[in-house]
Amino acid sequence: MNAPREIDAIKWIGRSVERLEDPPLVTGRGRYAADISFPHQLHMRVVRSNHAHGKIVSIDAAAARALRGVFAVWTAADIADIPPVDFREGRIERLEPWRQPVLATDRVRYVGDPVAAVFAEDPYVAEDAADLVTMEIAELPVLLDARAEPGEFSPGRGTEATVLQQGYGDVDAALRDAHAVVELTLSVGRHSGVPIETRGAIGRYDGSRDMLELHGAAKVPHRNRDLLARMLKRPPSSINVHEAHVGGGFGIRGELYPEDVLVCVGALRLGRPVKWIEDRREHLICANHSRQQTHKIKAAVDRDGCLLAIDDEFWHDQGAYIRTHATRVAMMICGILPGPYRVAAYRSAGHFRLTNKTPAATYRAPGRYETSFIRERLIEAIARELELDPITVRRRNLITKEDMPYHLPLEVLGEEIHMDTGDYAALLDKVLAAADWDNLQAALAKRRAAGELVGAGLAMFIEKSGLGPSDGVHIAVDTAGYVEVVTGGASIGQGFETVMAQVCAEMLGVDYKKIRVVHGQTDRIAYGIGAHASRATVMTASATHNAALKVREKALEYAAGMLQAPIAALAIVDGQVIRTDRDAGASISLGEIANGLSPTSKTRGGREPGLSAEGWFNTEHQVYPYGTHVAVVSVDAETGGVTIERYIAGYDIGRAINPTLVKGQITGGFAQGLGGALYEEFIYSERGDPLSASFADYIMPTARETPKIEIILTEESPSPLNPLGIKGAGESGITPVGAVIASAVEAAIGMPGAITQLPITPQRLKRILDTK
């Protein structure tokens, strides 16, 4: 019998298998930053400015130094050779004057600005000593509004660091000749990712090997290593950065901050490991804030509501310094604002302005959360102006399936926009059908007629994901048939290990539980771009796919010799290479093949030792998933409180490696989006004191406020730009939430155009209702 037999191989891609990450995390074996300790470590406490803006007249650390248990107290003068924290992607000379010094030199610029660092035997003593450091600050005028007249940052240098611009076409002509011009002023509040685990960093110097180690947050370990190397003038190969388990990242955690630099310099100069764990107050006033902007936006439209031009001017509140991301968020705003719509001419100009508040940078869906709110408000305003249905206006402007790939002369993250695939209208139809939109609207109208304030809103968006340009993965099979996948990616809680294991398992024909995925360790792999910009699954999984294919080829080539069979007649099932052209017969396991390929093996022949391979994935363009969300809300007319009655998130992922993980990303993102829409806001007093410095004042939605959402996950538009058709999932849940809820609230209160600001707090909404 030589008939080919049916191979009952298990498919791993596309299955919602359990997370590999969970066992240690749910059995108390996780290792977060605070769990990492080294013998003889010192504990660092940062002394911070209590003034929003001022000149440092003097700092007196004598009493702190004299306290028993204090090892050292540093001010800027003690580390004068360390430059300000540099930009992650390399030097940008024109922005350098606005970078943050590791310790404030002559001025403090926000409440929380690091002024001194105390190193002590235990964290209590460190905090006692920090209390004893006194400083004299000569107060300077405080600038808290990016729309206000710019002030002086330093002699000869203003607080408007730059004006970012993108655009194409003749916007002025379109505005002049348009059937109608719609203009809005809209703002998004200052909020950010607030992970359950605060920041933490442990620096350690091993003098015996001249190696510096930084342990702590996940995200971009290789980038942080290179940045540290530049700042500390050490070769990159003499620094290792190790990520730990993380209690949330969201873009804000895992960047290189002054405290990360301090623990490294401390370890190098004090001869002892240095540990720093951030407290919650510090986190809320020192870790990156995000989002705060005001836009003045105009749309030129024809009588059908088609977009002839968008002209956007915005004021970006950067806070006190330009941190590692440089102008990334504001530049993204300029590029991504048009979203899923065709816009004939476009112009965006962003005033990138420094204020005396916590520095800002990326937070999950940077630029997209803000622009979805701005753009979708604009679409609704156009519909109102022309007395059209907003969904009709959307349909008339959508980029179509036939337009793909769709190129725009705009850039996001340094790449021109090339939307790879998408059928936005088809997903809109699916979501409207799921919502039973017409009947829903009829039911809501009936309830409104009975006096209830209820309404539905909708928003459409595109995401961008899979930032390249390149990812490499090394895969090795050991003699027991277990697989190690070494990546330059990072695990920020998204299921990175599981996803990489699923892809590798599919290619190699092994159980995904036999695969160990390494990430975030710069001593294991030379290159890595980490986990941000929804890139990990697109980039690292594609590299894993490519590396695993090479391992597979090597295994089959060796097995073909051993089994005396053509390669075409072989398959790998459950870790065994078998013949597909016979019902039974000899087989050989991957472990046996790894053994046969060991350096000392007599059967290795001329092959390179090891059942292992390195694989790379390179790309020129990001991939563009897309979505449509719908919300139904009710408003309490007497309190201004908003309740989400129903929420539908439609998203096309291209191809889901693990649908449950994708849905987890969407669900978590939604909760954060809800925070920015209704709850979360960093506010300041007139003097620049942060008033949202605890969880009693920075209000995040809890399980009680967060409804269960319905997710419509489709795979209609896989990407042609990578071997598995993958698009990213990390940020889609949050992107349109502010836009959708704004639109639903407006429908509920029956006051078109009333919502111009996020978050929609009950106090603000009540004020709006009182003007009715």
Next chain:
Amino acid sequence: MKPAPFRHHAPTTVDEAVAMLAQLAPQDGRVLAGGQSLVPTMAFRLARPAHLIDINGIAALDRIAVEGGKLVIGACVRHVTFQRQVEDGPLGKLLATVVRHIAHFPIRNRGTFCGSIANADPASEWCTVAAALDAEMVARSERGVRTIAAKEFFAGIMTTALAEDELLTEVRLPLLPAGTRTGFQEFSRRAGDFAIAMALATYRIDGGRIAEPRVAVGGAEPHARRIGEAEQTLAGKPPGADVFAAAAERAAAAVDPMEDVHNNAQYRRDLVRAMVRRALDQAAARDAA
């Protein structure tokens, strides 16, 4: 967020505790019960007591009983105790309703009724209960025992009539007569947050008319208090939407709301109106216990 150094004292009797308090209060000593307000404040170093007199080991204070028509609540009785009705009448039912609005589950497990009263946060639910029902606070010191009426006890934002050497050993709440209807409503940004305004209403229906109405407002002013104007509006009237709305309007007009960065006086006044009306509605809708 590590507290400044302090000394911890653990008395096992009330006598021992008040002796310590007499000695240590002038040296910045504070009483520690559930610690749900004090300990976070210490972690922020906004409070730096030199001594903590920890009363959690005093068995005599962990007691709740009905005595002489009053519910007697000892200083170590936790919020969670009230989640099941502590007595079968309308008071037990009211307390079981109110307790669910207090913070979050872990806080309710640890925090104490008397601790909330002594801390006197303007947004304390128990302070609103104490004010509404004219509770009596029993204070012990080496100088003796005194009983303080709610009206005299609450003096302002986190300010009470307790002297620094006095330990609040128990609070006595009068039982509510059979047939008393109760309602409690509050508005906060999220479940478990400090309320921006709250209202508690109790009354009986006697011959189709409202009898013995009590209306108290918390969260809106520096301390919770009964609103006589609203009670007068209700007394002797048949219950109904109009009279409830009128009483709510009187309450809104009577309060002098605190203002903060989020909440202006107008907003708090609007909330008081809504909460009072809703509490009266809720009392009407619930079965009389």
